[in-house]
Amino acid sequence: MDTELASAPVPASAAAAAPAPHPNQFALLRQRRFAPFFWTQFSGAANDNLFKFAFTVMVTYQLQVDWLPPSLAGLVIGALFILPFLLFSATSGQLTDKFDKRSMIRLVKNLEIGIMGLAAFGFWAASVPVLLTCVFLMGLHSTLFGPVKYAYLPQVLDERELTGGNGMVEMGTFVAILLGNVAGGLLVALPGVGRDLVAVACVAMALAGRAVAQAIPSLPATDPGLRIHWNPVAETWRNLQLARGNVVVFRSLLGISWMWFFGAVFLSQFPSFAKEVLHGDEHVASLLLVVFSIGIGTGSLLCEVLSRRHVEIGLVPLGAIGMSVFAADLYFASRGLAAPQAALGVGAFLAVAAHWRVVADLALLSLFAGLYSVPMYALVQMRSQPTHRARIIAANNILNALFMIASALIVGALLKAGWTIPQVFLGIAVANAVVAGYIFLLVPEYLLRFIAWVLSRLVYRFRVRGAAHIPVHGAAVLACNHVSFVDAVLLMAASPRPIRFVMDHRIFRVPVLGALFRLAKAIPIAPRSEDAAAYEAAIEAAAGVLREGDLLGIFPEGAITRDGTLQAFKGGIVKILEKQPAPVVPMALTDLWGSFFSRIERGGAMVRPFRRGMFNRVGLNVGAPLEAAQVDPQGLRERVLALMGSAAAR
Structure with a gap:
């Protein structure tokens, strides 16, 4: 470990010194804070898979090893490979939190060079024991790199870059896996020189990764005073307990691990599925892997576009729906396919029209898996405490390993019990729907954000101006005009964080919307003249939200406007700030009056669904925050009115 680098003075936040906002996630590849890290992890993932697949092919087709038959190889x-994740993830998380991340990355890449040097000897000598040792050591290499990989990003990327950065890393990882498998299979199969070329390629990739790692900028340790506990069992348990301290984060870790369970089912069955169900040769199995990898990469990259450069966990239910729908359709698409006289090559396989539905299902279920996983990773990174973020990610790696082992055992048991591979796919589709529904009920924030995402993208064309004024951390009051029954949902869509709303108690009687706001833990408030006790309880509950460092949403008019104009602001917001001061962010919803969910002068709301057509353009203008001492109802109203006027002027 380079202790000089680990203790070197660095800026408190690399993200704070980041360049000006870039047009999209691909621009990160031109920036030093991201590009060397991206190519370092890309080379490591490619090398892992080149080595493992070449070794698997060698012991399956080229060597006769009595104690390791091809069926078990x-x-x-x-x-x-996965065993070190169970044994050493907890320790690797501690090391990542304690030391400079650049030093950790360089240490891991130095280790990779040594392991690949030993593997080169193993390939040259055709020594299976040596190569099995290297598999374990490469698993250790990946275990050490895992926490660094995901703890690095939130230190160098801001909230608006985090989804795109994670999407790039996920895309790069799956492309690297694909290229590594292809390269390993092609090289080891070359007559006479195959194993020698694999040995050279493994060492060359390790050296290239170490060279690129040299350009990674130094990052400060997040918990330099941490005392390392070396007992892997005790520390694994401690890490899992640490992760459980944040309910949303821990259940997101379970959701990520489920995605790995889901993906492992398909990846493990591609060879058998291609041979026994699709009647294809080994090249068709490779085609399925290519399609799956491209699908995951495409879904990962789409996250930034669909989230409008925020951490948008509303994409997670969308991803879960797509995973179940297309996994189930894969069952129906693969039933009753005619068996040819000889195994089909890729060309002959694609010449059959029915096979295109199989390929499309596989591409789409993996695309939706990318939409599912990337926002969860970003949420874990954003919501974890920086001082122990790497240990939380280490807990995620432990859970991932356990879920993947469980996947192999369960699928093996089902196949042994007489299930066909398509039936396994249908079973995992149903299980995914059940598990996803359970997670979304336990953590309703996912479901609420999904509803907000649908409303702001598919019902309205929603545009936010001044989104940077919504604080990513700390308590604040969001004060907005009240135009419709879905104002709160639109504010949810605009905010990168959950919002607790203070809302008129009568809105909870509205079908569907009332249930939605109860799920969001909105605080009901009644006029003091109507119920003084309920009024005081709402003020106290609202102040409690601010004490906990969360966002509080309030509509100071007290009721939805009946004529589209801004009504007088009531004094409740001042009473809340007297109990717990916090910045106040003025906001103005625009172009929403006269839509389906707003009232109209002649009639109520939600009575004429298409009175303004589909996909109406609506907006939210966000002003600069005000200190609590500056806030009075009339002054705040003038700020909101000015924001409404600025929209009208445009």
């Missing part, structure tokens, strides 16, 4: 290699 893939299972043994996979188990050896």
Whole structure:
């Protein structure tokens, strides 16, 4: 470990010194804070898979090893690779929190060079024991790199870049896996020189990764005073308990691990599915892997576009729906396919029209898996405490490993019990729907954000101006005009964080919307003249939200406007700030009056669905925050009115 680098003075936040906002996630590849890290992790993932797949092919087709039959080779290699994740993830999380991340990355890449040097000897000598040792050591290499990989990003990217950065990393990882597998299979199959070329390629990739890692900028340790506990069992338990301290984060870790369970089912069955169900050769199995990898990469990259450069966990339910729908359709698409006289090559396979539905299902279910996983990773990074973020990610790696082992055992048991592979796919589709529904009920924020995402993208064309004024951290009051029954939902869509709303108690009687706001833990308030006790309880509950460092949403008019004009602001917001001061962010919803969810002068709301057509353009203008001492109802009203006027002027 380079202790000089680990203790070197660095800025408190690399993200704070980041360049000006870039047009999209691909621009990160031109920036030093991201590009060297991206190519370092890309080379490591490619090398892992080049080595493992070449070794698997070698012991399956080229060597006769009595104690490692071909039917068990893939299972043994996979188990050896994943074992270090269970044994050493907790320790690697501690090391990442304690030391400079650049130093950790360089240490890991130096280790990779040594391991690949030993693997080169193993390939040259055709020594299976040596290569099995290297599989375990490469698993250790990946275990050490895992926490660094995901703890690095939130230190160098801001909230608006985090989804795009994670999307790039996920895309890069799956492309690297694909290229590594293809390169390993092609090289080891070359007559006479295959194993020598694999040895050279593994060492060359390790050296290239270390060279790129040299350009990674130094980052400060997040918990330099941490005392390392070396007992892996005790520390694994401690890490899991640490993760459970934040309910949303822990349940997101379970959601990520479920995605790995889901993906492992398909990846493990591609060879058998291609041979027994699709009647294709080994090249068709490779085609399925290519399609799956491209789908995951595409879904990962789409997250930034669909989230409008925020951490948008509303995409997670969308991803879960797509995963179940297309996994189930894969069952129906693969039933009753005619068996040819000889195994089909890729060309012959694609010449059958029915096979295109199989390919499309596989591409789409993996695309939606990308939409599902990337926002969860970003949420874990954003909501975890920086001082122990790497240990939280280490807990995620432990859970991932356990879920993948469970996946292999359960699928093996189902196949042994007589299930067909398409039936396994249908079973995982149903299980995914059940698990996703359970997670979304436990953490309703996912479901609420999904509803907000649908409303702001598919019902309205929603545009936010001044979004940077919505604080990413700390308590604040969001004060907005009240135009419709869905104002709160639109504010949810605009905010990168959950909002607790103070709302008129009568809105809870509205079907569907009332249930939605109860799910969002909105605070009901009644006029003091109507119920003084309920009024005081609402003020106290609202102040409690601010004490906890969260966002509080309030509509100071007290009721939805009946004529589209801004009504007088009531004094409740001042009473809340007297109990707990916090910045106040003025906001103005625009172009929403006269839409389906707003009232109209002649009639109530929600009576003429298409009175303004589909996809109406609405907006939200966000002003600069005000200190609590500056806030009075009339002055705040003038700020909101000015924001409404600025929209009208445009």
